[in-house]
Amino acid sequence: MSENRLCYGCMEVKGEQAVCPHCGYQDGTPYLPDYIAPGTMLRERYLIGVLLGHNGEGATYLAYDTVICCKVLIREYMPIGLCTRIKGKPIISVNYNNLAQYKALMAEYTELNKTLARMRNLSHINPTLDLFAENNTTYTVFEYTEGVKLLDFLKDNAGELSWNQAKKMFPPLFTTLSLVHNAGIVHRGISPETIYVTEKGNLQLSAFCISSVRTANTELKTELFPGYAAPEQLSREIEKRCVDVRTDVFGLGRTLYALLCGADLSRPPYAFASLKSRCPQVGDELEQIIMRATAREP
Secondary structure (H helix, E strand, O other), X not given: OOHHHEOOOOOOEOOOOOEOOOOOOEOOOOOOOOOOOOOOEEOOOEEEEEEEEEOOOEXXXXXXXXXXOEEEEEEEEOXXXXXXXXXXXXXXXXXXXXXXXXXXXXXXXXXXXXXXXXOOOOOOEOOEEEEEXXXXXXXXXXXXXXXXXXXXXHHOOOOOOOHHHHHHHOHHHHHHHHHHHHOOOOOOOOOOOOEEEEOOOOEEEOOOOOHHHHOOOOOOOOOOXXXXXXXXXXXXXXXXXXXXXXXXXHHHHHHHXXXXXXXXXXXXXXXXXXXXXXXXXOOHHHHHHHHHHOOOOO
């Protein structure tokens, strides 16, 4: 398939039209110069499309695998503040004073994604397809899965789910997360923003990141999800940062609370009232489980 026939906004065939008939993306649309230009080829295989998101660790792009002929997602390690993009090129230039730090965090990023790649058979995390080094950085290729964020799924369901719906959707995700924890990985960012609902109605956990991005007051720009980040992630005192699997339990508990009660936990106050006072559908046992999972002390 000819590269110039693909739309960089959705990676569907658009022919010679300037405006994509599928998504409305227009050729020549401006892009953020800190990130890779749409139309760039990586590893002589992956065609880069639009930027989908970025945080303190790096950036995620829509892309197309020209060998297998399918859409994929590509994650680029690029911690803004430690490095810059060479103008007009995909190559990253590392600030001299941050070189050791840049390399150490890139090693952590690479090891995290190597571990996730070994777990690609788990259907409730986004499968890792490839990992390679280029342009003075490291890239991870993920399977492209059609779906929506749990946050948007809730909006389409009057802002909440029944317990009968939740108890069918969540247990496979609990099992998957347990296996991820056994492999030594802590997500640190579980929320309705990082859980996706696939076209088949299954939950899929995405957006794994290195630890510095998900803890306040570190060397990288922090990405924490208000109302879902555990207290230990917000502590200024390093000795109190007992960030471990219990941090993910907290995020899951808060997510369950939000979806069962239709509560917007991203807004203050941080504390919340008794679950049953807002959700009569929830029994005593489930309330105890969720309240224990979301206790302020790990």
